[in-house]
Structures are given as structure tokens and as C-alpha cells.
Amino acid sequence: xxxxxxxxxxxxxxxxxxxxxxxxxxxxxxxxxxxxxxxxxxxxxxxxxxxxxxxxxxxxxxxxxxxxxxxxxxxxxxxxxxxxxxxxxxxxxxxxxxxxxxxxxxxxxxxxxxxxxxxxxxxxxxxxxxxxxxxxxxxxxxxxxxxxxxxxxxxxxxxxxxxxxxxxxxxxxxxxxxxxxxxxxxxxxxxxxxxxxxxxxxxxxxxxxxxxxxxxxxxxxxxxxxxxxxxxxxxxxxxxxxxxxxxxxxxxxxxxxxxxxxxxxxxxxxxxxxxxxxxxxxxxxxxxxxxxxxxxxxxxxxxxxxxxxxxxxxxxxxxxxxxxxxxxxxxxxxxxxxxxxxxxxxxxxxxxxxxxxxxxxxxxxxxxxxxxxxxxxxxxxxxxxxxxxxxxxxxxxxxxxxxxxxxxxxxxxxxxxxxxxxxxxxxxxxxxxxxxxxxxxxxxxxxxxxxxxxxxxxxxxxxxxxxxxxxxxxxxxxxxxxxxxxxxxxxxxxxxxxx
Amino acid sequence: xxxxxxxxxxxxxxxxxxxxxxxxxxxxxxxxxxxxxxxxxxxxxxxxxxxxxxxxxxxxxxxxxxxxxxxxxxxxxxxxxxxxxxxxxxxxxxxxxxxxxxxxxxxxxxxxxxxxxxxxxxxxxxxxxxxxxxxxxxxxxxxxxxxxxxxxxxxxxxxxxxxxxxxxxxxxxxxxxxxxxxxxxxxxxxxxxxxxxxxxxxxxxxxxxxxxxxxxxxxxxxxxxxxxxxxxxxxxxxxxxxxxxxxxxxxxxxxxxxxxxxxxxxxxxxxxxxxxxxxxxxxxxxxxxxxxxxxxxxxxxxxxxxxxxxxxxxxxxxxxxxxxxxxxxxxxxxxxxxxxxxxxxxxxxxxxxxxxxxxxxxxxxxxxxxxxxxxxxxxxxxxxxxxxxxxxxxxxxx
Numbered sequence: 001x002x003x004x005x006x007x008x009x010x011x012x013x014x015x016x017x018x019x020x021x022x023x024x025x026x027x028x029x030x031x032x033x034x035x036x037x038x039x040x041x042x043x044x045x046x047x048x049x050x051x052x053x054x055x056x057x058x059x060x061x062x063x064x065x066x067x068x069x070x071x072x073x074x075x076x077x078x079x080x081x082x083x084x085x086x087x088x089x090x091x092x093x094x095x096x097x098x099x100x101x102x103x104x105x106x107x108x109x110x111x112x113x114x115x116x117x118x119x120x121x122x123x124x125x126x127x128x129x130x131x132x133x134x135x136x137x138x139x140x141x142x143x144x145x146x147x148x149x150x151x152x153x154x155x156x157x158x159x160x161x162x163x164x165x166x167x168x169x170x171x172x173x174x175x176x177x178x179x180x181x182x183x184x185x186x187x188x189x190x191x192x193x194x195x196x197x198x199x200x201x202x203x204x205x206x207x208x209x210x211x212x213x214x215x216x217x218x219x220x221x222x223x224x225x226x227x228x229x230x231x232x233x234x235x236x237x238x239x240x241x242x243x244x245x246x247x248x249x250x251x252x253x254x255x256x257x258x259x260x261x262x263x264x265x266x267x268x269x270x271x272x273x274x275x276x277x278x279x280x281x282x283x284x285x286x287x288x289x290x291x292x293x294x295x296x297x298x299x300x301x302x303x304x305x306x307x308x309x310x311x312x313x314x315x316x317x318x319x320x321x322x323x324x325x326x327x328x329x330x331x332x333x334x335x336x337x338x339x340x341x342x343x344x345x346x347x348x349x350x351x352x353x354x355x356x357x358x359x360x361x362x363x364x365x366x367x368x369x370x371x372x373x374x375x376x377x378x379x380x381x382x383x384x385x386x387x388x389x390x391x392x393x394x395x396x397x398x399x400x401x402x403x404x405x406x407x408x409x410x411x412x413x414x415x416x417x418x419x420x421x422x423x424x425x426x427x428x429x430x431x432x433x434x435x436x437x438x439x440x441x442x443x444x445x446x447x448x449x450x451x452x453x454x455x456x457x458x459x460x461x462x463x464x465x466x467x468x469x470x471x472x473x474x475x476x477x478x479x480x481x482x483x484x485x486x487x488x489x490x491x492x493x494x495x496x497x498x499x
Numbered sequence: 500x501x502x503x504x505x506x507x508x509x510x511x512x513x514x515x516x517x518x519x520x521x522x523x524x525x526x527x528x529x530x531x532x533x534x535x536x537x538x539x540x541x542x543x544x545x546x547x548x549x550x551x552x553x554x555x556x557x558x559x560x561x562x563x564x565x566x567x568x569x570x571x572x573x574x575x576x577x578x579x580x581x582x583x584x585x586x587x588x589x590x591x592x593x594x595x596x597x598x599x600x601x602x603x604x605x606x607x608x609x610x611x612x613x614x615x616x617x618x619x620x621x622x623x624x625x626x627x628x629x630x631x632x633x634x635x636x637x638x639x640x641x642x643x644x645x646x647x648x649x650x651x652x653x654x655x656x657x658x659x660x661x662x663x664x665x666x667x668x669x670x671x672x673x674x675x676x677x678x679x680x681x682x683x684x685x686x687x688x689x690x691x692x693x694x695x696x697x698x699x700x701x702x703x704x705x706x707x708x709x710x711x712x713x714x715x716x717x718x719x720x721x722x723x724x725x726x727x728x729x730x731x732x733x734x735x736x737x738x739x740x741x742x743x744x745x746x747x748x749x750x751x752x753x754x755x756x757x758x759x760x761x762x763x764x765x766x767x768x769x770x771x772x773x774x775x776x777x778x779x780x781x782x783x784x785x786x787x788x789x790x791x792x793x794x795x796x797x798x799x800x801x802x803x804x805x806x807x808x809x810x811x812x813x814x815x816x817x818x819x820x821x822x823x824x825x826x827x828x829x830x831x832x833x834x835x836x837x838x839x840x841x842x843x844x845x846x847x848x849x850x851x852x853x854x855x856x857x858x859x860x861x862x863x864x865x866x867x868x869x870x871x872x873x874x875x876x877x878x879x880x881x882x883x884x885x886x887x888x889x890x891x892x893x894x895x896x897x
Binding site: 269271272301305306307308309310311312313314315318 | 623
């Protein structure tokens with residue numbers, strides 16, 4: 001039986017980033033993926049003839065240092081250099097078009113408010129600074145508060161602190177105040193038009209089970225902005241799956257192995273150490289270390305098992321809030337859908353967004369949802385919020401139709417030709433996200449990014465540095481600090497803490 | 500505030516409790532002493548048969564396929580080795596290896612256990628049972644318990660039990676019929692003497708009490724309160740939660756917590772059992788590095804103490820019951836620990852104490868001095884570290 005230096009559970013982008021860095025260092029690495037496709041959430045799948053789509057994330061970029069370190073361009077990764085606009089749909093067809101060119105965006109904003117138009121450029125400048133701070137924070141290994149706070153851990157924090165200070169007093173305070181704020185308040189500080197405010201605030205709820213009036217959506221707004229590099233998605237030539245394919249090629253070229261259809265059933269444990277894994281087919285694979293890119297709840301409670309872990313730790317892991325409420329509706333059309341290119345949002349007002357969120361609170365499906373739509377040729381891809389993972393009534397098998405219909409009806413109000421153009425449809429409910437993509441409770445973030453689950457409290461307080469009570473088990477998925485969205489930070493960071 | 504409850508024996512105990520000396524124990528009223536002085540009750544424990552209401556002990560039934568796994572995880576003992584009908588004394592720790600509580604675990608059948616504890620532990624048990632096939636039920640109210648302690652206790656039970664008690668070994672239990680009702684009898688106790696604890700359905704409590712009182716009459720059976728019990732347990736070298744140590748679950752500061760090694764429970768920590776158990780890593784470390792503290796027995800030198808009193812013209816003053824107070828222990832001018840319970844031992848005719856001493860002063864035979872207050876002045880009486888228990892009659896385990 002082969003023994004590996006590292007088993008990496010899950011070929012999501014973070015798992016692949018970690019695997020590639022380790023393989024590059026000459027470590028003997030194997031990535032185990034339960035599906036027959038690499039990428040986890042960062043994939044492009046086909047749901048029928050001509051029906052190929054970015055299943056979960058409509059775009060994304062890895063951190064530039066990762067692309068450079070792993071030479072991903074040489075493995076076929078190209079990023080669409082032309083950023084398309086972010087369009088906020090309005091009932092009267094007077095859409096807000098936030099072009100990547102600030103001057104053009106200001107022109108569109110002017111139709112809603114002269115003052116907001118003037119503020120757009122300063123706002124972008126501030127968000128650039130805020131993004132830099134988020135990136136720096138995301139590449140810093142968080143200290144294990146309140147225990148084991150060492151000098152080295154303090155250095156990372158000091159660096160973040162210094163970076164904040166160097167922004168200048170006003171912007172530093174803005175970022176610090178912005179973190180616990182609601183997305184609405186955050187947007188309020190800059191804009192007067194409800195249309196502009198809602199468009200900006202929608203970034204604070206994208207992918208999260210929070211409303212624009214929820215505390216901490218100021219932070220998630222900055223978080224999403226930083227990962228996207230702006231308002232609109234950065235699409236990838238050939239689909240986001242290219243990112244994962246390039247990463248997979250990198251892993252293999254550095255000598256790492258990737259095994260498909262290899263679902264880990266459990267991790268073998270000997271008191272404080274992991275010996276290896278047992279696959280669903282009964283096969284055992286041993287390794288000196290295990291890194292899990294799966295979510296913390298699944299990794300620790302299912303794969304390791306509560307019996308092997310301290311009770312307080314187990315309690316904290318059980319308490320991680322997952323609460324997925326995102327559904328996807330993909331439509332294959334004959335091309336006459338009428339939806340413009342770019343990132344198209346149904347986020348007409350702050351109140352509309354908050355009301356959409358009410359459904360998630362009460363375990364329902366929004367009747368008037370917040371949508372974000374992207375197109376690629378004939379394919380229309382809809383990100384749907386909110387569709388609660390735990391439904392108050394009904395089952396997801398049946399209710400998936402409701403999500404499809406609400407999404408299509410909502411969009412058809414803006415694009416009357418859409419309905420007649422639909423040839424095929426594929427929806428992904430929170431339950432599909434769990435069962436097909438292995439996301440506990442359908443949570444794209446492996447645990448909500450909320451004020452009590454971020455930074456040094458992610459995934460749980462006291463264990464924010466990728467380590468676990470098992471001496472040789474590490475976490476590197478979205479559920480740890482640096483994760484949430486597409487960037488590869490969590491996968492990159494874990495390599496830094498390995499012995 | 501919630502009212503203190505009466506135990507199922509209250510009808511009998513309250514009629515006998517002359518001085519209205521009631522004590523609070525885990526949410527219940529129990530008798531402190533039945534008479535104005537506790538001498539007769541104390542001597543019943545050591546020379547006859549003492550009947551003590553111990554119902555307030557927290558009792559949990561842990562049942563199911565994984566019951567043994569749960570207890571193996573929570574306690575420091577190797578529960579897989581506990582046989583049906585056997586009882587283990589054990590402590591349990593938090594993950595830092597600091598004691599939360601201590602009590603007994605009885606294996607009633609292959610998959611059913613009874614755990615006793617001084618304080619509520621239901622949440623802790625539930626927290627540890629994640630993913631296990633196990634049911635945990637608290638039975639503190641539903642199950643009444645009596646402790647029958649003293650050299651005559653076996654003779655009393657032999658008269659009143661349907662099945663002979665003779666063969667019941669130390670820390671074993673059996674089912675029996677007593678006073679016409681079903682009971683479980685374990686050969687356990689808190690006195691370090693020959694003794695038994697009788698577990699019964701709360702509704703049968705008075706029947707059992709009456710049967711024992713009647714059968715024990717000729718053997719000097721005496722209802723005994725917890726003040727006399729407190730003296731006996733010090734002689735037996737048995738410590739008490741929240742008197743001699745603080746539970747890790749409500750200590751204010753780290754220094755207040757104690758490990759099982761620090762409490763002298765080395766023999767209960769099964770580091771050779773397989774797999775993780777709560778506190779294992781910390782306990783392994785402490786075992787390797789040695790403990791900073793140790794709970795020991797000290798004997799205060801009578802002659803030395805007499806001199807301190809003689810200086811002010813008094814004979815030694817010794818309280819009539821165990822003292823639950825912290826008394827500094829010195830070596831030279833340096834404090835090296837403290838006594839947490841001290842008691843006059845009427846049987847040994849010695850002034851003894853349970854004391855926490857720092858390394859290396861906890862070694863047997865070490866000369867120390869314990870603070871006493873002589874006519875409002877602090878003095879230090881000479882004392883010596885001795886082996887625990889102070890008193891262990893040959894019939895305890897026979």
C-alpha cells in the first residue's frame with residue numbers, strides 16, 4: 001500500500017491550490033475527489049446538447065500570486081481582460097448600467113442622482129483600498145484567540161493593522177466601521193439614490209443568508225467586492241471550470257495525483273493522529289498528513305467523528321451556521337432571450353432585497369427574489385436568492401419547479417422574449433448543492449461569513465489557523481479564514497502552516 | 500428562587516431531626532445532625548450501623564449500544580473493563596485534564612450504566628454523546644438512595660434482604676428484595692468502612708427505611724446526618740467537590756482547577772486504554788512532567804499544638820466537627836500549600852487534615868506547619884505529611 005505525504009480531500013479550487021503548492025515542493029500528494037470532475041464549486045458542466053454553463057459561480061479569479069507561483073497561464077488559464085458592466089434592472093427599463101469605465105458609469109448614475117454620479121469615482125477608490133485590506137487579511141493566518149497567541153501570529157495582525165493605518169485616518173475608520181455595518185448603511189454613506197444603493201448593497205448579500213439590513217453585510221460587501229475586483233463578475237474564457245482544469249494540470253505536472261470518483265467515507269484515526277482514509281469502496285489510503293478541502297462540519301463530524309474530538313470543540317463545530325439559501329436556474333435558449341451581456345441584477349431597491357431575504361428567515365422561497373444573471377451565448381444562468389435549505393413546507397424535489405418558475409417569471413417582466421426562447425432548463429436547489437456538490441446545507445461558503453464566524457472566529461474560535469485537534473489534519477476549504485468565494489487564499493494559506 | 504426539595508425520606512428524617520439542623524445538598528434539604536452533638540452519629544458509623552439519606556447524589560442512567568463508549572470517553576477509567584455488577588469510582592475531566600466532578604459508574608447490564616455525580620452533569624454527558632447511540636436519563640428524583648455504613652451494616656442487611664448479601668464484594672452490586680420492594684445494593688460508601696448503598700424507586704423509600712430501622716435495631720442502627728459523615732470521610736481520605744477541589748466547569752481562574760493526579764487519583768487514570776478520552780493529552784503530559792500539586796493527608800502534632808495554646812494559658816481547642824476552611828501550610832516562612840478540610844478524629848485521637856501541597860513538599864514524611872488561630876492570633880502548628888487514608892479497617896474490603 002502506498003503512503004503519501006499528503007492526502008487532500010476534495011478537488012475544489014482550494015484543495016487543488018494546496019495540492020499544487022505541495023506537489024511543487026516535491027511532496028507526494030494525492031487529491032481524492034468524489035465526483036468525476038475537478039473543481040468543486042468552480043466548474044463548468046454540461047446539462048445537455050449545447051447547454052454548457054458555469055454551474056455555481058458565474059466567474060472568478062484566483063489571487064495573482066497563485067496564478068504566478070503555479071504558472072497557471074502555461075496550463076491554459078486565461079482571464080477575460082474585458083470586464084463587462086454590472087446592470088441593475090429597473091421596471092421602467094431605465095436600467096442602471098455600471099460600466100467598468102467610471103466615467104461611463106457616472107453617466108448612467110446621473111440619471112438617478114447627480115450627487116451619486118460625482119461620488120462614484122471616490123467610492124471606487126475607497127473600495128480599492130478596502131479590497132487591498134481584505135486581501136491582506138485573507139492571506140494572513142489568523143491567531144488562535146483567546147489561547148496560544150504567539151509573537152509570530154501577532155506579526156501578521158500587526159501587518160494588517162499597519163496596512164489599515166496607511167490608508168489614512170478617514171478610510172481606515174471607514175473600513176473598520178464598515179465591517180459590522182449593514183450593506184444598506186454602508187451604501188447610505190456614499191449614495192442618496194435608492195437604485196444605486198440597492199445595486200451596491202446587493203454585493204453584500206450575494207451568496208449569503210443575510211439581508212441588506214443585516215449586521216455584517218458591510219463586511220461581506222467588501223469581501224465580495226475584493227474577490228470580484230469590482231461590481232461585476234470576471235468571466236473566464238471557456239468557463240470558470242478552466243481555472244480548475246489549469247490547477248489540475250498544474251498538480252499533475254508537479255507530480256501530484258488526482259483520483260476521481262474517490263469518495264472518502266471516513267478518516268482513520270489513532271488517538272491524536274490520522275493514519276489515512278477509507279474510501280466508499282472500502283479501499284484504504286494512508287498518508288502522513290491529511291488536508292481537507294471539504295467543509296469543517298462534514299470533515300470533523302462525519303469523516304473524523306465526534307468521538308475522536310474534544311467535547312467543546314465538537315460543540316463549536318456543531319454550532320457552525322451553514323444555512324444555505326442559494327439556488328441556481330440555468331436556461332438554454334434559442335438565443336433570443338434579450339438579456340444584455342454583463343452581470344445583470346434584479347435588485348431594484350433596498351426594501352425589495354430585504355423582503356426577498358424574509359423568505360430565508362421563514363424557511364421559504366422568495367416570491368420576489370434577488371437575482372443575478374449572466375449569459376454566455378444561448379445560455380442564461382440565474383443566481384437565485386433566497387431559497388431556504390430547510391423548507392417550512394414542501395420538499396425540494398417538488399419545490400425546485402417553483403424556483404424555476406419564479407426566476408423565469410421575474411426575469412420575463414424585464415425581458416418579455418425570454419419565456420418563448422427557453423429550450424431547456426436545469427435548476428440546482430440547496431439540496432442539490434448538498435447532495436451533488438457536497439456542500440453541507442447547501443452553503444457555498446462552507447459556513448456563513450458572519451461577524452461571529454469570520455477572521456479569527458473562522459471556522460470556530462480558537463482554531464482559526466487551519467489546524468484541528470488531530471495533529472496531522474488540516475482544513476483548507478472555504479470554511480476557514482481566507483475562504484468564501486473564489487480566490488484560492490485558503491488553499492494557499494494552509495501550506496504556510498504545515499510543518 | 501427555586502425552593503429546596505425534600506427527599507422521599509423526609510417524613511422519617513424530619514420526625515427524628517431534633518436540632519432542626521438542616522443542610523443544603525444539591526437542591527435538597529438533608530439532615531446535618533439528628534442530635535445536638537454529633538458524637539453518637541459518628542460512632543454509629545465506626546462501631547455499629549449508620550443510616551444516611553444520600554438521595555441528593557445526582558444519578559444518571561446511561562443506556563444503549565454505545566453507553567460504554569460514552570463513559571469511556573467521558574471518564575478516566577477503562578469502562579470497557581467494567582464487568583456487569585461491578586462499580587468503578589472515577590473522576591472526569593475537561594479537555595485540559597482538570598477535574599469536573601467525581602462519582603461512581605455501575606454497570607447494571609451489558610448496555611446500561613448508572614453514574615453518580617455531585618453536581619448536574621447532564622449537559623456534559625449530552626455534549627459528549629454526539630453521534631452515539633445512547634440515551635441519557637437523569638434519575639436523581641426518581642431514585643432514592645440510602646447509605647448503610649459501619650461494621651454492622653452487613654449483619655443488618657442479612658436480616659432483611661431476600662437474597663443473601665454475604666458474597667457481595669467490595670465495589671460490586673446486586674439486585675435484591677428489601678422490605679418487600681425491589682432494590683439494588685452496591686457495596687460502596689463515603690466512610691471508608693464496611694458499607695452499602697441501597698438504590699430504590701422513590702415511591703418505595705419509606706418501606707425500605709422502615710425495614711432497615713426495624714432489622715437494625717439490635718445492631719445499633721442510627722440515622723446519621725451529613726456532619727458526622729463529613730468527619731468519617733476525612734478519616735477515609737475521601738475528598739469532596741467544592742470543598743477540597745473546585746470543578747473545572749466553574750472555577751474562576753486556572754489556579755483553582757485540579758487534575759486527577761493532583762488529587763491523588765493516579766490509580767483511576769487509565770492512560771493505557773485505547774483511543775481518545777476527554778483530557779487524555781493533558782493527563783499524559785502531566786504524568787510525564789509530574790504534578791505541581793498533590794492532595795495529601797497531614798497529621799497535626801498534638802504536643803506542638805498544645806504548646807501554642809499553653810502559651811496563652813489554654814488547653815487545645817478543637818472544633819467538634821470537620822472544618823471546611825482554607826488553612827495555610829508553611830515550610831519555614833514560605834507557604835507551600837493549604838489544608839481544605841480538617842477534622843478531629845475521635846477514633847484515631849488525632850487532629851488530621853486533607854491538604855494540597857506544592858512539589859516537592861507533598862512527599863510522605865515532610866515536616867510542615869499548619870496555621871491555626873490561637874486566641875485570635877495566627878500560629879503555626881507542626882504537622883507531618885502522612886499516607887492516606889488515615890483510617891482503613893480490615894473489614895472495609897473483606
